[in-house]
Amino acid sequence: MALRKLEPGALVGEQVFDAIHGAIMSGDLPAGHRLRIRDLAAELGTSVMPVREAIRRLEENGLAEAIPYKGAVVKGFTLEELLHVYAVRRLLEVEATRLGAAAVTAPMLDDMRFEYRSMREALAEGRIADYLDHDERLLALLYAASGNPVLVEMIRTLWRRCRSYKIVGAQRAVESGESALLWTYQEKLLEAASAHDPDAAARISDDSVAAATERIRATLVGSFHVS
Template sequence: MAQVDLTVTPTLVADQVFDVLRSRILAGELAGGFPLRVRDVAAMVGTSVMPVREAIRRLEEAGLATRIPHKGAVVRKFSVSELIHVYQVRTLLEVQVARRGAGRVTDADLTKMQAACDRMLQAVAEERVSDALDEDEVIHRTLYNAGGNPFLTSVIETLWLQCRPYKVMGAAEATANDDLYLTAGNC
């Protein structure tokens, strides 16, 4: 008997709910510990519960929400100490993988990294923080993949997910205060 793929793809409504919730969390409008009760969120955004359940699941995957047993999901609390710990681990791993990758990077890798840098600068100029962060990750991923250890790159990508909310909040703050400065020479 053939296997049937029963994977449900996210709907447009679930994508929209996710985007609204993510934006409100990153803007600080939904504080850490705020309960994400499915029915309450559905009423808040004006939709049914199904897309809200999918959106909350995606928030958990993105590290923006956590599930508390017997209570449901809440907005994740962010702390400076957690960020420091994650960056300590990132520093240990990323310095080593960058050294390894730098010696093995190809011309094609450099071309890919330069194109990502150009796109990142454009995203910064247009204040598209998430897109700029995506391109930054393309640059680093390309360098790290050149090192030849896909498992290590995967571990680092997991740490990036832990840092992403902090980066978005920091970039939004810097943009609001006009402190964000990048030039083509910075890539």
């Protein structure tokens, strides 16, 4: 694994949660990976109690699940969850895009363009987790322009829950030579937002989430044999 020893003197519980959460978000702890409490505690250099509490929090956030006779594992893939999570994402993100595109400011657009360039660079270098981070920052800037922080936080929560799905979808696009699918929608979204065209931006957002859903669905069926 790729977990680092904790810093002395800081809040151990938060460090443990952040370390395991970060490893899941980056794909270092992939879907189905067993979260062995004693192994994680040894790697992090801590006792088992904060690790146990961190796993409980991960389960509450939908990132881990308890399997009978096996213990906690990083949440696995199911088509049912994919379709449910992405259906809610589609509802929220299309509306956030519509509201954001009507109110986004020039400085926000500059920041979005920076994230877009960084996203393209990460993708070209095969850094999938970094690509996803920049993609989410780009979108979060636009959604924040909606002026509704509750809406943005709900979307962020869904992003965390479906991070493993997003990783496999992006990897599929890269491996199949279709990397352009991972940035063309963002390019169009930037154009629509720059023109302050909420209807066009909303259509692009809807198409983007729908395309991501189908890309990940095909990956799960073809590679993970889920039903």
